Amino acid sequence: MKSIIIASTSTIHGSGYLEYLLDELKIHFKSANEILFIPYARPGGISHDDYTEIASKAFKTIGKTIKGLHEFENTQEAIQNAQGIFVGGGNTFVLVSQLYKNNILLAIQNAINKGTPYLGTSAGSNICGLTMHTTNDMPIMYPPSFKTLGLVPFNINPHYLDPIEGSTHMGETRETRIKEFHAFNTQPVIGLREGSWISVEANKLTLKGPLNARIFEYGKAPYEIETNSNLDFLK
Amino acid sequence: MKSIIIASTSTIHGSGYLEYLLDELKIHFKSANEILFIPYARPGGISHDDYTEIASKAFKTIGKTIKGLHEFENTQEAIQNAQGIFVGGGNTFVLVSQLYKNNILLAIQNAINKGTPYLGTSAGSNICGLTMHTTNDMPIMYPPSFKTLGLVPFNINPHYLDPIEGSTHMGETRETRIKEFHAFNTQPVIGLREGSWISVEANKLTLKGPLNARIFEYGKAPYEIETNSNLDFLK
Numbered sequence: 001m002k003s004i005i006i007a008s009t010s011t012i013h014g015s016g017y018l019e020y021l022l023d024e025l026k027i028h029f030k031s032a033n034e035i036l037f038i039p040y041a042r043p044g045g046i047s048h049d050d051y052t053e054i055a056s057k058a059f060k061t062i063g064k065t066i067k068g069l070h071e072f073e074n075t076q077e078a079i080q081n082a083q084g085i086f087v088g089g090g091n092t093f094v095l096v097s098q099l100y101k102n103n104i105l106l107a108i109q110n111a112i113n114k115g116t117p118y119l120g121t122s123a124g125s126n127i128c129g130l131t132m133h134t135t136n137d138m139p140i141m142y143p144p145s146f147k148t149l150g151l152v153p154f155n156i157n158p159h160y161l162d163p164i165e166g167s168t169h170m171g172e173t174r175e176t177r178i179k180e181f182h183a184f185n186t187q188p189v190i191g192l193r194e195g196s197w198i199s200v201e202a203n204k205l206t207l208k209g210p211l212n213a214r215i216f217e218y219g220k221a222p223y224e225i226e227t228n229s230n231l232d233f234l235k
Numbered sequence: 236m237k238s239i240i241i242a243s244t245s246t247i248h249g250s251g252y253l254e255y256l257l258d259e260l261k262i263h264f265k266s267a268n269e270i271l272f273i274p275y276a277r278p279g280g281i282s283h284d285d286y287t288e289i290a291s292k293a294f295k296t297i298g299k300t301i302k303g304l305h306e307f308e309n310t311q312e313a314i315q316n317a318q319g320i321f322v323g324g325g326n327t328f329v330l331v332s333q334l335y336k337n338n339i340l341l342a343i344q345n346a347i348n349k350g351t352p353y354l355g356t357s358a359g360s361n362i363c364g365l366t367m368h369t370t371n372d373m374p375i376m377y378p379p380s381f382k383t384l385g386l387v388p389f390n391i392n393p394h395y396l397d398p399i400e401g402s403t404h405m406g407e408t409r410e411t412r413i414k415e416f417h418a419f420n421t422q423p424v425i426g427l428r429e430g431s432w433i434s435v436e437a438n439k440l441t442l443k444g445p446l447n448a449r450i451f452e453y454g455k456a457p458y459e460i461e462t463n464s465n466l467d468f469l470k
Contacts, residue, residue, distance in 0.1 A: 013403035044411065045418020091415055093374075133375050138412040139328075140368050140419050142381045159406040164399075168248035170429055171394040176279065177373040180326055183280020184375050194405055 003028065003117040004151060004200035006128045008158045008192035008209075010089050010121035018058040018121075020195060024208075026062045028117050032083035034065040040098035041090025041123040055088060069104075079107040082116055089122025089158075092135040096127065096143040109149055118151075122158045125192070129155040134181055134189050136174075152198065152205060153187070153235050160191030160214060178216045188234050189216040198231065205231035238263065238352040239386060239435035241363045243393045243427035243444075245324050245356035253293040253356075255430060259443075261297045263352050267318035269300040275333035276325025276358040290323060304339075314342040317351055324357025324393075327370040331362065331378040344384055353386075357393045360427070364390040369416055369424050371409075387433065387440060388422070388470050395426030395449060413451045423469050424451040433466065440466035 005021070005028055012020045029035060039051035052068035059066050066086070072078035079085065085108065087095070099105050112118050120128050126135045127148040134155040163173040172180070178189050191214035192198070199206045207213050212224045215234070225231075240256070240263055247255045264270060274286035287303035294301050301321070307313035314320065320343065322330070334340050347353050355363050361370045362383040369390040398408040407415070413424050426449035427433070434441045442448050447459045450469070460466075 009405050011405055013405060042418070043415075045415055094415075094419065133377075134373060136373070136406060138369060138371070138407075138416060139374055139381060140412075140416040142368075146374060146377045159404065161404060161406065169394065169396060170244050170246055170248060171371060171396065172373075177375075180278075180280055180329075181373060181375040183277070184329065 001115045001202045002112055002151065002200050003115060004112065004128065005119045005197050006125040006152070006156060006192075006200070007119070007121045007197035008125065008160065009194040012195050016058070017054055021197070022058070022062055024197075025059075025119065028119065029062075029064060029084045032064065032117060034067055035059060035084040035086050036069055036078060036082035037066045038069045038085065038087045038124070040069075041088055041092065041095035043088075043090035046090075051088060051090075055086060059086075075102055075104050076107045079104060079111050082111060084117045084119070085111060086119040087121075087124030087127065089124055091140055092123040092126045092132050092137045093139050093141045093143055095123045096132055096146070096148065097141045099127070100144045105149060109151070112149075112151060125156050125158050128152055130187050131155060131185075133185060134178060152200065155181075155187055155189045156198075157189050157191045160193045175214075175216075175222060178222075182216065182218050186218040188218070190214070190231070190234070191216065191222075196227070203232075205234070207231055236350045236437045237347055237386065237435050238350060239347065239363065240354045240432050241360040241387070241391060241427075241435070242354070242356045242432035243360065243395065244429040247430050251293070252289055256432070257293070257297055259432075260294075260354065263354065264297075264299060264319045267299065267352065269302055270294060270319040270321050271304055271313060271317035272301045273304045273320065273322045273330075273359070275304075276323055276327065276330035278323075278325035281325075286323060286325075290321060294321075310337055310339050311342045314339060314346050317346060319352045319354070320346060321354040322356075322359030322362065324359055326375055327358040327361045327367050327372045328374050328376045328378055330358045331367055331381070331383065332376045334362070335379045340384060344386070347384075347386060360391050360393050363387055365422050366390060366420075368420060369413060387435065387466075390416075390422055390424045391433075392424050392426045395428045410449075410451075410457060413457075417451065417453050421453040423453070425449075425466070425469070426451065426457075431462070438467075440469070442466055
């Protein structure tokens with residue numbers, strides 16, 4: 001019975017780290033006192049210790065202890081025994097490279113499938129999709145594969161950004177990029193705006209948060225879905 | 236005696252395809268009647284024929300014929316015999332995947348080293364750097380390597396974008412992304428704003444166009460350099 005939160009971002013503008021999600025996280029991690037944090041995405045190249053400290057501070061406010069995966073000798077065992085798992089954002093290429101290097105993708109899948117509650121934000125959400133082909137990140141590291149956890153039957157585009165009105169910049173809009181993805185790939189993509197998340201409970205997928213999301217299906221015009229919509233149709 | 240133009244973009248806002256560069260291209264390709272176009276980056280998933288047609292129209296205005304590499308049976312020979320080479324923009328992951336698949340990176344390097352004039356725009360400029368680790372593109376295809384032509388001893392970041400004042404979006408700025416690149420890599424990066432290009436003549440590297448560029452060197456604060464500056468110091 002999977003229990004997953006796939007969040008667009010850790011932080012919304014003008015608010016603290018994870019602050020907008022804390023009420024939800026209290027419920028999501030209700031059976032966990034200690035949560036295993038995977039700091040591999042290293043935003044801005046930050047150290048594992050420093051990143052774990054940031055996560056610790058946020059979770060302390062809801063009475064949870066955080067332990068970084070880098071503190072364990074046996075990472076497989078740490079994942080298997082975790083009461084809850086949180087994979088934070090940063091760079092998806094760095095994160096996925098480290099997950100493969102440490103050979104822990106299967107261990108994470110197994111833990112989630114047996115019911116360990118999981119939280120992903122940004123890069124930690126990208127890896128919940130079938131592949132990381134729709135990340136926004138710069139490819140600063142070369143991972144052995146773009147295949148990710150496949151916890152949901154589509155790809156995630158976190159920090160989804162609408163075209164900026166009146167922009168004179170000639171770089172591609174996000175929508176153009178995802179359309180290009182569909183020139184070479186067929187799985188659906190969900191553009192999650194900052195403040196949105198997907199809740200997976202058992203096998204029920206729901207869009208949460210105050211905003212709509214944008215759905216990109218192969219061969220269809222992109223369209224909006226409202227918050228609290230069931231996403232099972234994308235299966 | 237290399238002769239290369241590495242342009243940030245094919246098109247500046249409010250102007251036609253390659254229009255801002257045509258006077259420069261007349262000189263750059265003065266010895267070429269027919270130019271070999273490599274359409275592999277396929278912007279928006281466009282076909283090789285359609286993309287070649289766009290390039291043809293622009294070059295026709297300065298009296299040059301374009302032939303697409305996909306029209307040749309023997310691509311190695313086509314590159315070897317080319318009077319000039321143009322690699323257009325689109326998706327760098329798609330472009331680099333195709334260059335490896337068709338095994339033509341070495342042929343392009345050899346042609347350029349023996350003096351065949353080369354023009355790259357956007358993705359076609361990214362591949363002039365040491366690696367494609369600093370592309371802005373979405374990783375919609377998985378290339379066998381991120382290593383590129385290494386025609387200049389640094390990496391390119393085309394369509395360089397300054398932070399947008401007052402933005403509430405929590406995604407990384409371009410500068411943050413390049414700083415993250417330097418957490419894991421040491422080569423310099425040049426942020427080329429739209430309208431800028433690097434001219435390589437023999438072994439002299441010069442910044443051209445109306446704008447400054449932003450230089451990111453490992454372990455240093457980023458800084459601006461003025462147009463017409465010599466870039467040989469980055470060697």
